[in-house]
Amino acid sequence: MRISIVIPLHNESPNISPLLEAIRNAGIGDDYEVVLVDDGSTDDTVAQVKLHADDHTKLVVLAKNFGQTTAMMAGIDAAEGDYIVTMDGDLQNDPSDIPIMLDKLETEQWDVVAGIRQNRQDGFLLRKLPSKWANWLIRKLTGVHMKDYGCTLKVFKKNIAKNLGLYGDLHRFIPVLVQMQGGRMVEMEVKHHARQFGQSKYGLGRTTKVLSDLLLMVFFQKYLQRPMHIFGLIGLLSFAVGGMINIYLLILKLMGQDIWGRPILILGVTLVLAGIQFLIFGVLAEVLVRIYFESQGKKTYYVREIFHQGSSTAPHSQAVS
Structure with missing residues (x-):
């Protein structure tokens, strides 16, 4: 199987017939499968x-x-293709873009080609404006510079897609997950159509989910393999500030002043205790990381290719870093 087109569906009944017809007429040949996933x-x-x-x-x-x-x-x-395409089932993505994206991926040797919705056919206040703000924030915090994180239309090499490690609502952060694997990624403009049938599943209510998932992605991207670097830093700073406050109060006490009941005393003790807790969290997180990788035989690196004289072989299975 050359191409697998993966399409999640949730209450998209009126879109099924035109969606499948559009894929058949997209010019992708006969060596493909359409994997439709009904999500309840x-x-x-x-x-x-x-x-x-x-x-x-x-x-x-x-x-x-x-x-x-x-x-x-x-x-x-469930996909069996060498190349995996993801797209929405609401007819806003255009399957005719798939051959162009696939050609770009193959000829320019990319691992992922992601779509940028050209002339996006969505409402400005509820869809475009929050999307622009979210795209800017994700770029700033992750350092992965993509113009359109929200476009579902993407073409992947099989080994990249199979090891994305998608959980929760992390489909919005696929470019970050690809970057964590060391994948090479590029964007290109694709067509975007207005929704004809049904109602959008997106709204302003997803903002808090995006923000919380963004914090998780930043942690995964920077500290997954070294959690002590973040917990240890916070713990040491907290312990140091609390220690200095307590030393200052001790000096005042030795000079005969009454320090009991002062808010700064409570602050100093709290910071010392918090610092100790963060250091303990860091040690526990380091142990969990080692259990996560070692118990499942996972690697902390990504191998793109193994070369021997006369042959060059890309590995069939990869581990998420």
Whole structure:
């Protein structure tokens, strides 16, 4: 199988027929599969898929609504293609962009080609403005400079997609996860259409989720393999400040002043105790990291290629750094 197109679905019944027809007419040849993942739809999405499916269609029905990230990972796990494409099922992504993206990936030797929604057909206040702000914040905190983190349309090499490690709502941070693997990534403009049927699953309510997931991604990106560097730093600073406050109060006490009941005394003791706790957290986190990697045989590095004279072999399975 050359190409697997992974599409999470949640209550997209009216979009199924035109979506599959658009993929058939996208010019991607015959060596492909469409992996549709039903994420707990409450309408007749599953029935519509079965009605309009052909030999290229694979349907994965999840037991309940797990969310887009989990549905996407379930589709990637079920995909058999050498190249894996992710896209939305709401007809806003255009399958005709896939051959162009795939050609760019192959000819220029990228690991991932991500879409930038050209002339984005969404509302400004509820969709475009929050997206622009989120894109800017993610770029600043992660150092991964992508113009459009929210575009689902992406083409991956199989080994990259299979090792993304998607959990929770981390599909928004796929570029960061790719960067953590050492993957080479580029963006290109793709078409974007207005939604014709159904309602958008996105809104301002996702803002807090994005912010909390962003903090998690920054930790994973910078401190996953060395958590003591963050917990130890905070612990040492807290302990040092608290220690200096307590030494200052001790000097005042030796000079005969009454220090009991002063707020600064409570602050000093609290900072010392907090510093000790952070240092303990750092040690425990270091132990957990070693359990995580060593118990599962995971590696802390990514091998792109192994070369021998007369042959060059890319590994079939990779570990997320």
